[in-house]
Amino acid sequence: MSRLDRSTAEALDAADELARFRDRFVIADPDLVYLDGNSLGRPSRAALERLRQVAEDEWAVGLVRSWEEWIGWPTQVGDRVGAAVLGAGPGQVVVSDSTSVNLYKLAAAALELRPGRSVMVCLDDEFPTDRYLLQGLAAARGGEVRVVGVDPSEGLQPDQLVDALDERVAVVLLSLVSYRSGALLDLERITRLVHDAGAVALWDLSHAVGSVPIGLDAAGVDLAAGCTYKHLNGGPGSPAFLYVRRDLLDRARPPIWGWWGHRDPFAMGPDHEPAPGIERFLVGTAPIPSLALVDEGVALVAEAGIEAVRAKSRALTSWFVELADARLAPLGFVLASPRDPDRRGGHVSLRHDEAWAVTRALVERARVVPDFRTPDRIRFGVSALSTTFTEVWDAVDRLVGVVERGEHRAVDASGRRVT
Numbered sequence: 001m002s003r004l005d006r007s008t009a010e011a012l013d014a015a016d017e018l019a020r021f022r023d024r025f026v027i028a029d030p031d032l033v034y035l036d037g038n039s040l041g042r043p044s045r046a047a048l049e050r051l052r053q054v055a056e057d058e059w060a061v062g063l064v065r066s067w068e069e070w071i072g073w074p075t076q077v078g079d080r081v082g083a084a085v086l087g088a089g090p091g092q093v094v095v096s097d098s099t100s101v102n103l104y105k106l107a108a109a110a111l112e113l114r115p116g117r118s119v120m121v122c123l124d125d126e127f128p129t130d131r132y133l134l135q136g137l138a139a140a141r142g143g144e145v146r147v148v149g150v151d152p153s154e155g156l157q158p159d160q161l162v163d164a165l166d167e168r169v170a171v172v173l174l175s176l177v178s179y180r181s182g183a184l185l186d187l188e189r190i191t192r193l194v195h196d197a198g199a200v201a202l203w204d205l206s207h208a209v210g211s212v213p214i215g216l217d218a219a220g221v222d223l224a225a226g227c228t229y230k231h232l233n234g235g236p237g238s239p240a241f242l243y244v245r246r247d248l249l250d251r252a253r254p255p256i257w258g259w260w261g262h263r264d265p266f267a268m269g270p271d272h273e274p275a276p277g278i279e280r281f282l283v284g285t286a287p288i289p290s291l292a293l294v295d296e297g298v299a300l301v302a303e304a305g306i307e308a309v310r311a312k313s314r315a316l317t318s319w320f321v322e323l324a325d326a327r328l329a330p331l332g333f334v335l336a337s338p339r340d341p342d343r344r345g346g347h348v349s350l351r352h353d354e355a356w357a358v359t360r361a362l363v364e365r366a367r368v369v370p371d372f373r374t375p376d377r378i379r380f381g382v383s384a385l386s387t388t389f390t391e392v393w394d395a396v397d398r399l400v401g402v403v404e405r406g407e408h409r410a411v412d413a414s415g416r417r418v419t
């Protein structure tokens, strides 16, 4: 018997304190190995029940009267997200709009917080929407985007950031966990470097939230936003969160002045008066069914505890890397994520010359769902509350089979709209 046998995975599952959470999710097909919860998390049973309740009881029965309750949800759910997974005290988080829209709102506010500075810094390997948003802002307001080139497997090194900072930089937008490699940055240290240069630190927490512990207040972060449909399991298109540090709230001005950001929306007054608190960053009517789903997703992570989630997530990705070294490296797969688990979030990427065809073969013929990221990476995400060590073993074993049998040469590897 060897350490790399399936029985080791079974023993790891037997000893796993979070194993009991798997039953809390809807696992429609137990044979499907789902390693894409970092792109779209699974639904929990509680979430579906809550959705039914919102639709049948609150919407169908309560009708418009239910808004009396619902109107408070963007901030109430925001506070719960803040407490459970962001390390943020109350009154600094709302859940609304998409991550893209929220990043735009925050980057625009950041520019105004640094009058006389107009450079916005981001990475060449950043999730594209982040870069596009800054480009759009620069085009609209006459600023400039400074793009830092980084190694797409190892992520940003602090020295590279220091070299890009000067007295013209207004804001630095970075992902805590890189969407491609999973590289995890040091939130406190990087935020300090940005502050030392006099700039605003704006963090995209999309791949980090619900997977790694985050201490926004402790790190002195200025602004942050991120997705709730990834590790928080809020469902497709669920609204994103947005954080503004308390002492910036009266100065940070959102670029979109909607009625939900007004001091008193139902006064229906002639002119915009921003709400005094974080509500000023709301824009329009909240997506109530989705907000309820976010609430349930966060509640489950809170119940498990983010430290326990991180410990298991780390163990799962380490198990994947151990198996990949032994069984996939000989087949041409190269680790495209930091090897040190302290520098890695909740997913691992592998590079392969035929990555796209291999991804298609895994999905179509081996019942394993990872995702593909250009140009040559397959991304494997683990969800600590539902992924098992045995699933990780099965994914690697099925991947070996697919490549050994040459099944990736037999699939239709033409383009798709979604990869």
Ligand SMILES: *Cc1c(COP(=O)(O)O)cnc(C)c1O
Binding pocket: 098, 099, 100, 101, 127, 129, 130, 175, 179, 204, 206, 207, 227, 240
């Ligand atoms: C998933 C992701 C997004 C997605 O933004 P949406 O507005 O929800 O489409 C943005 N940034 C990063 C880093 C992401 O990983």
